[in-house]
Amino acid sequence: MTEETLDPMDWKRVQALAHRVVDDSVAFLRDVRERPAWREMPPEVRAQIAAPLPRLPAPLEDVYAEVAETIMAYPMGNVHPRFWSWFMGASNFTGALGDFLAAVQGSNLGGGDHAAALMDRQVVDWLKEMLGFPASASGTLVSGGSMANLIGLLVARNVKAGVDIRELGVGAMPQPLRFYGSDQIHGCHRKAIEALGLGNRALSRIPTDPKYRIDIVALRAAIAEDRAAGFRPACVIANAGTVNTGAVDDLAALADLAAKEDLWLHVDGCIGALVAIAPDNSWQVAGLARANSVALDPHKWLHAPFEVGCVLVRDAAAHRGAFATAQEYLESKPRGLASGTWLHEYGLQTTRGFRALKLWMSLKEHGVEKFGRLIDQNIAQAHELSRLIQVEPELELVSPATLNIVCFRYRSEKSDPQLAKAINVEIMLRLQEQGTAVLSDTTLRGAHCLRAAIANHRTRREDLELLVREVVRLGREIGCEKQFRAKSAFAERCE
Numbered sequence: 001m002t003e004e005t006l007d008p009m010d011w012k013r014v015q016a017l018a019h020r021v022v023d024d025s026v027a028f029l030r031d032v033r034e035r036p037a038w039r040e041m042p043p044e045v046r047a048q049i050a051a052p053l054p055r056l057p058a059p060l061e062d063v064y065a066e067v068a069e070t071i072m073a074y075p076m077g078n079v080h081p082r083f084w085s086w087f088m089g090a091s092n093f094t095g096a097l098g099d100f101l102a103a104v105q106g107s108n109l110g111g112g113d114h115a116a117a118l119m120d121r122q123v124v125d126w127l128k129e130m131l132g133f134p135a136s137a138s139g140t141l142v143s144g145g146s147m148a149n150l151i152g153l154l155v156a157r158n159v160k161a162g163v164d165i166r167e168l169g170v171g172a173m174p175q176p177l178r179f180y181g182s183d184q185i186h187g188c189h190r191k192a193i194e195a196l197g198l199g200n201r202a203l204s205r206i207p208t209d210p211k212y213r214i215d216i217v218a219l220r221a222a223i224a225e226d227r228a229a230g231f232r233p234a235c236v237i238a239n240a241g242t243v244n245t246g247a248v249d250d251l252a253a254l255a256d257l258a259a260k261e262d263l264w265l266h267v268d269g270c271i272g273a274l275v276a277i278a279p280d281n282s283w284q285v286a287g288l289a290r291a292n293s294v295a296l297d298p299h300k301w302l303h304a305p306f307e308v309g310c311v312l313v314r315d316a317a318a319h320r321g322a323f324a325t326a327q328e329y330l331e332s333k334p335r336g337l338a339s340g341t342w343l344h345e346y347g348l349q350t351t352r353g354f355r356a357l358k359l360w361m362s363l364k365e366h367g368v369e370k371f372g373r374l375i376d377q378n379i380a381q382a383h384e385l386s387r388l389i390q391v392e393p394e395l396e397l398v399s400p401a402t403l404n405i406v407c408f409r410y411r412s413e414k415s416d417p418q419l420a421k422a423i424n425v426e427i428m429l430r431l432q433e434q435g436t437a438v439l440s441d442t443t444l445r446g447a448h449c450l451r452a453a454i455a456n457h458r459t460r461r462e463d464l465e466l467l468v469r470e471v472v473r474l475g476r477e478i479g480c481e482k483q484f485r486a487k488s489a490f491a492e493r494c495e
């Protein structure tokens with residue numbers, strides 16, 4: 001009987017194929033600008049992906065050919081220079097090599113004394129330094145910003161619970177906890193508060209000022225009211241960059257308030273924490289380093305391939321104290337592989353992938369200063385886009401850039417917001433279907449608008465000029481089509 005293995009019978013053949021994969025990958029990124037920003041998947045491709053479970057082998061060359069035709073040909077598009085939807089990084093080739101090498105080495109970073117585990121801790125140390133956190137702080141790499149926020153809020157809950165919550169649970173808390181964030185906080189906080197067993201009502205949404213920053217007077221009043229009603233105010237979640245507009249709360253004022261009111265200050269810095277490394281704009285996140293915990297997202301503005309997020313916690317003992325457990329099968333030993341730090345003691349995962357390598361390699365290659373300049377470049381581009389919109393009479397700037405997010409719309413029919421929304425959504429969908437650019441949309445205080453979030457190291461000024469030209473062209477075209485024209489105030493333009 002011969003024993004089986006997954007290793008190839010013929011390494012030379014696999015090597016040749018692997019060389020082709022690398023050549024194709026280089027071409028994929030080198031020529032990205034020549035391709036449409038997005039393409040609809042034809043039905044044949046959808047059907048091919050919905051294949052039955054393969055029971056028998058196929059040559060690897062055929063498997064790769066299928067991937068090239070179906071998967072690689074229809075990407076999301078965030079590596080494209082004119083992708084500005086939601087908030088995403090644009091990836092980079094060095095990072096992709098890092099992910100490949102991490103997979104080849106195959107190490108599990110749940111723990112152990114090995115080079116990959118050391119590098120994971122080193123990258124966290126670098127991120128602390130980038131944000132101005134003390135070396136004594138703790139931190140861990142996680143899947144993304146949502147998990148980073150969950151971990152920060154979990155440590156906050158445990159520290160403020162007033163009981164041994166790990167042993168007794170939320171039911172034993174002497175007073176129900178209250179968390180605070182602005183009405184602009186990201187949806188992951190609601191999920192986190194619910195997962196922490198506190199319930200959505202434990203998260204108070206505080207109104208924002210005209211620039212979408214938390215209203216500190218209203219926050220102070222809410223805290224006083226909650227105390228009087230028998231709740232325990234526990235934590236303020238500050239935004240360093242909101243999803244809708246990129247607004248940055250007054251972090252220094254919130255740090256003062258948190259100190260005075262004995263609250264945990266958690267900063268959701270998934271967008272803006274890394275602005276700390278950008279020389280022209282770091283002033284915008286002054287006070288960040290005073291937080292008790294910060295969530296940041298290297299797969300956004302450091303362009304690491306997905307997934308990698310990070311949470312930093314100032315009180316290292318509180319961080320480890322929230323997760324460490326004694327497991328008879330994971331005992332530390334004086335020497336050897338089991339003598340290192342157990343990295344699973346800093347989060348919810350046991351097995352952990354080698355996320356650090358892709359970051360380590362691109363930081364080494366370019367140096368952190370270049371990443372800072374790229375963030376400044378995106379912010380300058382967003383200001384330039386704001387300016388282009390302002391000088392274009394058919395466009396209206398709804399929220400100017402503070403960081404790198406611009407909200408605007410095509411002026412169509414003010415007195416009919418439903419029609420205005422329909423026209424702007426149609427503009428957004430056609431931009432995408434024609435492969436020109438990918439935007440998203442949002443609603444600010446009831447006003448629907450298009451939204452461009454420029455977190456893309458491939459974007460150039462000419463791309464923004466093209467966007468403005470195309471939005472205006474499409475707006476005119478759509479406004480003159482039958483279903484919109486009848487109701488449009490600008491119908492006379494269509495003749």
Ligand SMILES: *Cc1c(COP(=O)(O)O)cnc(C)c1O
Nearest residue numbers: 087144145146186243270271297
């Ligand atoms: C992206 C984002 C998150 C969630 O991060 P993921 O990496 O998508 O999980 C949380 N908060 C803000 C402000 C974000 O922009």
